[in-house]
Amino acid sequence: MDFELNEDQKMIREMVRNFAEQEIRPGVQNRDEEGRFIGELLPGLAELGLLGMIVPEAYGGSGLDSVAYAVAIEELARVCPSTAVTVSVTNSVCQEPILRFGSEEQKRRFLPPLASGRQLGGFCLTEPGAGSDAGALKTRAVRDGDRYVLNGSKAWITNTHVGKTFIVLANVNPDLGHRGITAFVVTSDLPGFTFLPEEKKMGLRASITSGVAFEDCPVPVANRLGEEGMGMKIALATLDSSRIGIAAQAVGIGQGALEEAVRYGLGRETFGKPIAEHQAIQFMLAEAATNLEAARLLTYRAAAMKDEAIPGLSRASSMAKLYASEAAKAVCDSAVQIHGAYGYSREYAVERFYRDVRVTTIYEGTSEVQRMVIARSLLK
Numbered sequence: 295m296d297f298e299l300n301e302d303q304k305m306i307r308e309m310v311r312n313f314a315e316q317e318i319r320p321g322v323q324n325r326d327e328e329g330r331f332i333g334e335l336l337p338g339l340a341e342l343g344l345l346g347m348i349v350p351e352a353y354g355g356s357g358l359d360s361v362a363y364a365v366a367i368e369e370l371a372r373v374c375p376s377t378a379v380t381v382s383v384t385n386s387v388c389q390e391p392i393l394r395f396g397s398e399e400q401k402r403r404f405l406p407p408l409a410s411g412r413q414l415g416g417f418c419l420t421e422p423g424a425g426s427d428a429g430a431l432k433t434r435a436v437r438d439g440d441r442y443v444l445n446g447s448k449a450w451i452t453n454t455h456v457g458k459t460f461i462v463l464a465n466v467n468p469d470l471g472h473r474g475i476t477a478f479v480v481t482s483d484l485p486g487f488t489f490l491p492e493e494k495k496m497g498l499r500a501s502i503t504s505g506v507a508f509e510d511c512p513v514p515v516a517n518r519l520g521e522e523g524m525g526m527k528i529a530l531a532t533l534d535s536s537r538i539g540i541a542a543q544a545v546g547i548g549q550g551a552l553e554e555a556v557r558y559g560l561g562r563e564t565f566g567k568p569i570a571e572h573q574a575i576q577f578m579l580a581e582a583a584t585n586l587e588a589a590r591l592l593t594y595r596a597a598a599m600k601d602e603a604i605p606g607l608s609r610a611s612s613m614a615k616l617y618a619s620e621a622a623k624a625v626c627d628s629a630v631q632i633h634g635a636y637g638y639s640r641e642y643a644v645e646r647f648y649r650d651v652r653v654t655t656i657y658e659g660t661s662e663v664q665r666m667v668i669a670r671s672l673l674k
């Protein structure tokens with residue numbers, strides 16, 4: 295058992311940390327305040343290969359392993375959780391399913407523009423009436439010769455408006471229930487594909503989230519991912535793996551908030567000494583650091599299991615996502631507490647982390663859904 299990152303993974307950490315400090319941090323508060331997408335950062339992210347991390351070089355990606363990927367997402371989130379989610383989504387829920395389930399022709403057609411960062415991608419599973427119960431989705435795909443015609447709507451989709459290529463889950467035969475669900479690669483230039491107005495979110499305000507509507511949208515049969523009826527399997531396998539990225543995002547947010555709390559604790563004085571010298575504050579910091587370290591270990595372990603194809607990834611990634619998101623939420627809460635009134639001010643980064651972290655226990659499966667996945671694996 296080796297708890298050290300290898301040289302490549304260490305290099306990725308250093309590279310992404312430098313980029314985050316030099317390029318991302320200077321504008322992070324303004325972009326959040328103005329709700330302005332991180333578009334200006336995309337060329338730099340693309341140049342470092344961060345928009346196609348897990349795709350092999352043969353398809354234009356960086357060919358990193360999952361541990362390096364988790365480390366990169368963690369480092370982005372430590373400074374800007376909005377950047378982390380934008381990057382995580384195009385990598386893990388758009389490019390990865392194409393890589394895993396696409397034909398050679400589909401990989402050659404769709405991956406190079408995504409992996410190079412010329413395009414961003416997304417994943418359309420959730421609908422206004424189907425979130426945790428994804429199998430209840432209502433979007434229809436009706437076969438018509440060499441195409442399927444899509445009708446329906448999706449909700450809460452990341453990277454809309456700025457993204458071009460989306461994995462869309464639709465049902466080809468509702469009589470079969472979730473066994474009719476099928477996955478498609480759908481590009482936003484197809485007729486009948488519309489991005490709905492952006493959500494006004496509590497946090498991640500520099501990322502883009504909105505609904506998508508499909509109105510008689512013709513999708514070539516050549517864009518179907520896998521066979522008809524394989525969609526739910528593709529979606530669940532995708533989420534088993536992508537949850538590692540959300541766990542890493544949570545660890546990074548918690549780390550960013552903890553560092554702010556330490557810095558503030560050393561500078562702010564009450565009763566004649568820095569608040570960091572009061573035991574109550576020290577205990578909060580110690581608790582936060584310990585829980586974050588446990589979260590980080592679960593996250594890297596799930597990533598390493600994926601790299602080494604060790605069975606049990608579904609449970610391991612759900613545990614990592616559940617623990618890391620809940621731990622990071624508590625760390626951000628403590629960081630605000632340690633800042634006193636200043637933690638309640640938009641001038642301080644912990645206020646932003648506190649809002650940004652909230653969604654990590656909700657998206658890519660709520661904490662309740664993670665508990666269901668973990669319990670199911672114990673009881674089967």
Ligand SMILES: Cc1cc2nc3c(=O)[nH]c(=O)nc-3n(C[C@H](O)[C@H](O)[C@H](O)COP(=O)(O)OP(=O)(O)OC[C@H]3O[C@@H](n4cnc5c(N)ncnc54)[C@H](O)[C@@H]3O)c2cc1C
Pocket residue numbers: 383416417418419420424425426427449450451452453495498503653656657658659660661662663
């Ligand atoms: C910022 C943001 C970005 C997102 N990006 C994407 C994206 O790119 N693509 C995408 O497809 N989706 C995306 N989502 C959607 C997200 O994955 C869903 O919101 C999430 O899966 C929960 O679904 P829901 O909101 O419909 O909640 P619901 O399913 O309605 O759940 C409501 C509550 O009930 C609980 N609950 C539900 N069922 C059970 C049960 N059986 N037992 C116990 N408790 C239960 C839930 O845990 C939750 O607390 C995003 C959401 C947000 C907020």
